[in-house]
Amino acid sequence: MEHMTLLIGIVIATALVFDFTNGFHDTANAMATTISTGALKPKTAVAMAAVLNLVGAFLSVEVAKTISGGIIDESAGIKPEMIFAALVGAIVWNMLTWLAGLPSSSSHALFGGLIGATLVAVGRHGVHGDAVVMKVLIPALAAPIVAGLASTLATRLSYRLGRNADPETTARGYRAGQIASAGLVSLAHGTNDAQKTMGVITLALITGGVVAPHSDPPLWVIVSAGAAIALGTYIGGWRIIRTMGKGITDIQPQQGFAAQTGAAATILASSHLGFALSTTQVCSGSVMGAGLGRTGAVVRWSTAGRMVAAWALTLPAAGLVAAGAALLTDQGTWGVTTVAVLGLAICAVIRTAARRKPITHANVNDEPGAEPQGAVTAAIAAVIPPPAGSGPVTPAGPAAPSTATA
Structure with a gap:
């Protein structure tokens, strides 16, 4: 085996x-509803999620194998430069959607980056199309629907079982249940999403000749990937937490418990089967299902529509960015340097834009407004337009609708 090169180290x-x-982008998956119902304080919630993300990273490597030897052909001439380009495409899209407060899929950003860079670098034969369809696209369509249906049924059952109980006592009980179910989602998120980075690092090590083809991720890769996603989770993606906790529907403890339990079951089952699905899409689908399951609840379909649009754009958008980056990195050292500088510059601009209208643990439970403002957000809104003004929301049950800001 060869020694690790500087380029592989950069990758x-x-x-x-x-x-x-991925960690701060997807913190909302586990903790948005727990925070919005007051089951846990915001900082406590993200700390708990971070610890369980780290633990979850050690539970399986099946998804990592899907990344390192499933959707991309290791023997097709894949180079570390291509993987670097793919990662830049995924990071840029993650940052843009975080700025807009949209819970898009970090997983699909990564898949899009890998596919786009591979198509440019080695051609169509470098991508296993059947694996992309079976283990990425079909789960992407099915998982949010399955989780949403499970959440709808669980929500209706929860309210039916508690219809004669004291509302305050019932709410306290479900808040406790939310803490347990949120922990399960966090564990599932670490099991599924941390493995994707493990798979990418393992792919880089294979292409560089550091480890043998079809190898499992080395222990140090598992530890570092788990630690990185846990740290990102602890930072807290407050913009996306606000969207999922307040922007889709008004969540009560019964709904939060049902949404998180349905999402955790879906994610853990998929991880066991090696399906690299989007935990974001699963959890968002569960939240929408919880809104539909409570009579008289409202679902803000304008916000949901923007999320679905972001889901549809994620894979091709990250792929296009990665394809452009791959064209540059293929030119040699100056190309790799240029991509690195451009990536850092874009992330710095996004970070600066976010600071103009900060969302933190202190204001995460405020009603969603029009933030963030600025030129970058205006560019995003041109592709994924926000709802105009304060539009009416659609009731999920027969009760009279109320009006809320999307």
Whole structure:
């Protein structure tokens, strides 16, 4: 086996940066409803999620194998430069959707980046199309629907079982249940999403001849990927937490418990089967299902529509960015340097834009407004337009609708 080169080291560092962005981008998956119902204080919630993300990273490597030897052909001439380009495409899209407060899929950003860079670098034969369809696209369509249906049924059952109980006592009980179910989602998120970075790092090590083809991720890769996603989770993606906790529907403890339990079951089952699904889509689908399951609840379909649009755009958008980056990295050292500088510059601009209208643990439970403002957000809104003004929301049950800001 060859020694690790500087370029492979850069790829590994970039993969861990992506893992970090995955953590803060997807914190909302486990903790948005728990925070919005007051079951846990915001900082306590993200700390708990971070610890369980780290633990979950050690539970399986099946998804990592799907990344390192499933959707991309290891023997097709894949180079570390291509993987670097793929990661830059995924990171840029993650940052843009975080700025807009949209819970898009970090997983699909990574898949799109890998596919786009591979198509440019080695051609169509470098992508296993059947694996992409069976283990990425079909789960992407099915998982949110399955989780949403499970959440709808669980929500209706919860309210039916508690219809004669004291509302305050019932709410306290479900808040306790939310803490347990949120922990399960966090564990599932670490099991599924941390493995994706493990798979990318392992792929880089294979292409560089550091480890043998079809190898499992080395222990140090598992530890570093788990630590990176846990740190990102602890930072807290407050913009997306607000969207999922307040922007889709008004969540009560019964709904939060049902949504998180349905999501956790879906994610853990998929991880066991090696399906690299989007935990974001699963959890968002569960929240929408919880809104539909409570009579008289409202679902803000304008916000949901923007989320679905972001889901549809994620894979091709990250793929296009990665394809452009791959064209540059193929030119040699100056191309790799240019991609690195451009990626850092874009992330710095996004971070600066976010600071103009910060969302933190202190204001995460405020009603969603029009933030963030600025030129970058205006560019995003041109592709994924926000709802105009304060539009009416659609009731999920027969009770009279109320009006809320989307």
